[in-house]
Amino acid sequence: MNLINKRNVKIRVLELVSEALQIPISQVSEGLSLGDIPQWDSMGHMGIMLLLEERFNVEIDTSILNTLTSIPSICAFLEKMEQI
């Protein structure tokens, strides 16, 4: 995956997290993790996962739900999926 695509994935993830948690994108920092803000709680987390499945057309198995707990880990997952 080239740098431009990586950058695009990160921007799309930041927008997606902002939408799922219903917070302004300015509050979504690049290193944001589950539990860092009140909106990213268990329900917020599952909202992000459902939107990820829908927008990126990926299937998220329960066994990896607990690994996608930050913006960097979500980006890394999507980048890996792109390569498969």
Added chain:
Amino acid sequence: MTKKFQIKSAIIIPPYLVGDVQSKLGYIDEAILQGKVAPAGDVIDLTLTSSPDDNLKSRIEEKVQRMVASMVEGSFKPKIQVLEDCMTRPVPYTKDPNPELMARGEMSKEDVGIYSLGPLMSRLIDYFESKFLLLADSFGARPYRFPTLLPAKLLGRINYFRAFPHSLSFVTHLREDLDIIDNFAHTASCDDHGLNAPLDSFAPIPALLSPAVCYHLYFSLADKPLPDGKLAATAVGHCYRYESTNLISLERLWNFSLREVIFVGSKDFVVESREAARERMKGVFEEFGMAYRVESATDPFFVGEFRKQAAFQSAFQLKFEIRARLPFKESTLAVGSYNYHQDFFGRNLNISLPDGSPAHTACVGFGLERMAYAFLAQFGFDQKDWPEAVRNALGG
């Protein structure tokens, strides 16, 4: 005219959700007496209180399809993890213990989900309790006593109304008004459905019956730093969860007793304590001689919250149940659980650690009636067949 009503589900219910969907059917409409989802997940069979007309059929079908869609669409398949499996441990009894419990006066039904217990059940519960107290002692857990009533405003702080509205038990009293109290005293009467009295005689609901023991501890620690940064506590109490058509004998009571060992502190402290409790209980269950397994589980969240909350609990391995074998129906019954709440209570109730971060919590709970019931379902009533440790403790 038949009272049966069959609905073809618009969405196939996957096998891992059949039990959860079925357990919610009783909450769909007051006309439903019983509901069953076919193993294939395509058909729902309902038994109704009366023969349904087209209006009722259409109303129920709309609600059933709505509930199924909410629980199934976008659901995540749970990851079942078995931590202990002693299900093949031999047990001598295979009969249904219910008729014997009734005949001996060990189980007396006051109403649906409300039972009194006799001397044998009480002594068995005391025995199991003594073992759970030893577990609590091994952690230096401090004893607490909590009320049965839980103020509504406190339960509201932990989003309980959103997650488990279906199982709430409300408490109220007559309004402080001489005319209303006089009128009630002279006109109140009961029928099969309960107490008849004008609804406006009652005050707004100030409290609910506790659905769990540990909440009281968390509320007592709210809005202040946690002294010493960690706490192990224990308490026993009556708990109340209304389970509609799922209320069945001692397996699922509206009013039941729970012994809890509760941990509050850092993530490492509570997670390690929960795991240590499970390890220590292995030996205790061996002493009880019971066939059981410990496996991951989820709480019975209501429809709107179910899909997300259950998946989150499963993915983060927050709940493990001790499921005892019920030989007479080749099924299992949850008699206890090991729970980790992450920092949910710490954040929502503002319980802080010395570094200012929210406290994490965990609890280990044992259902006392279910423990005694499952034991008798596995070993029967002849004490000669009981494991030596239990027989000796009860003086048989």
